[in-house]
Amino acid sequence: xxxxxxxxxxxxGTKASLATLTSATVILWMKPVDIANSTKNIVNxxxxxxxxxxxxxxxxxxxxxxxLSFFNTTTGLLMRIISSSGVLAxxxxxxxxxxxxxxxxxTQLIYKGTLTPVMASVTATADSxxxxxxxxxxxxxxxxANRVAADVAFPTDVAWxxxxxxxxxxxxxxTQQFRPxxxxxxxLFSHYYNxxxxxxxxxxx
Numbered sequence: 001x002x003x004x005x006x007x008x009x010x011x012x013g014t015k016a017s018l019a020t021l022t023s024a025t026v027i028l029w030m031k032p033v034d035i036a037n038s039t040k041n042i043v044n045x046x047x048x049x050x051x052x053x054x055x056x057x058x059x060x061x062x063x064x065x066x067x068l069s070f071f072n073t074t075t076g077l078l079m080r081i082i083s084s085s086g087v088l089a090x091x092x093x094x095x096x097x098x099x100x101x102x103x104x105x106x107t108q109l110i111y112k113g114t115l116t117p118v119m120a121s122v123t124a125t126a127d128s129x130x131x132x133x134x135x136x137x138x139x140x141x142x143x144x145a146n147r148v149a150a151d152v153a154f155p156t157d158v159a160w161x162x163x164x165x166x167x168x169x170x171x172x173x174x175t176q177q178f179r180p181x182x183x184x185x186x187x188l189f190s191h192y193y194n195x196x197x198x199x200x201x202x203x204x205x
Contacts, residue, residue, distance in 0.1 A: 002145035008153045009146035010190075010198060017165065017187040017202075018045065019138035022102040025168040026056060027176050028144075029159040031093045035063035040154035041147040042066075042096075043161065045137050048148050050076045052135030055147065056098055058154070064088045066110055066122075068098050072132035079105035079130075084123040087112055093159075095119060095177050099167045102134055111173055119174045142188070163188040163202075 002008045012018070026043055039060040046053030054070040064086050072078035079102060087110070088094060097111040097119060105128035113119035144161055145154045162176060166185040182189040182202045189202040 002154060002156055002158065008155075010144040010158075010192065012142040012144070012188055012190065012200060014139060014141050015187075016138065018142050018163070020134055020136055021045075021054070021163070021165055021187075022134050023100070023165065023167055025097060025099040025164040025166065025173070026162070027095065027097040027173060027180070028161040029093060029095050031157040031159075032058075032063075032088050032090055033155040034090045035088050037061060037063050039152050040156075041143070041145065041152045042154060042156075043142070043144055043163075044147040045140055045142045046071060046148070047137075047140045053137030053140055054100075057147075057152070058088065066096060066098075066124075068100065068108065068110075070100060070102065070105075071135060072130055073135040074130070074132045077130040078102060078132055078134060079108065079126070079128040081108040081110060081124050081126040083110050087122055093157075097168075097173050097176075099173075101167050111170065113174075113177050119170065119177050121170070158192050160191045161188060162186060162190075 040058045042056045044055045066083040068081045070079045095113040100108040108126040110124045111119045112122045164185040186202040
């Protein structure tokens with residue numbers, strides 16, 4: 001379980017296959033300790049300047065909401081998607097997925113499933129408030145449960161994280177929910193066994 005300290009995080013480094021993912025799918029299993037109204041990061045690849053990379057997080061206004069922000073080099077936000085309320089619940093194992101394509105920013109989607117229901121899309125609002133192009137995030141590590149240069153550690157259990165360099169359709173996402181495997185385009189695939197033993201089984205270099 002990740003705690004609330006700044007040091008509570010898992011870093012997957014800066015390998016080239018994780019850099020500047022303008023089209024991607026992220027899937028993970030998590031169980032939040034609480035859904036208090038405070039900003040907490042789930043998966044993040046930005047240095048905190050809001051000019052590069054992307055961040056999946058729980059915003060401060062509502063702890064049950066999920067949000068993706070994708071940053072650019074000029075106006076800050078290239079695109080974003082915000083879920084409706086009630087997606088996360090304290091103490092409940094939840095499988096979440098985000099997919100995006102910066103060439104079609106309003107087509108971003110969020111999916112949710114639990115230990116019983118299969119993944120399905122959730123009500124969400126997607127837009128592209130800034131436009132522009134994605135900044136180079138190759139030098140920034142990908143972190144789980146925290147963010148570089150910010151105290152937004154997320155007290156949560158995380159069982160598994162997978163990232164693909166393409167957008168996946170819902171049936172494929174549903175397949176990953178209960179039988180995850182490193183399929184085509186997988187650039188991160190890690191089961192979280194303990195604090196130190198979390199190898200990446202993807203084929204992404």
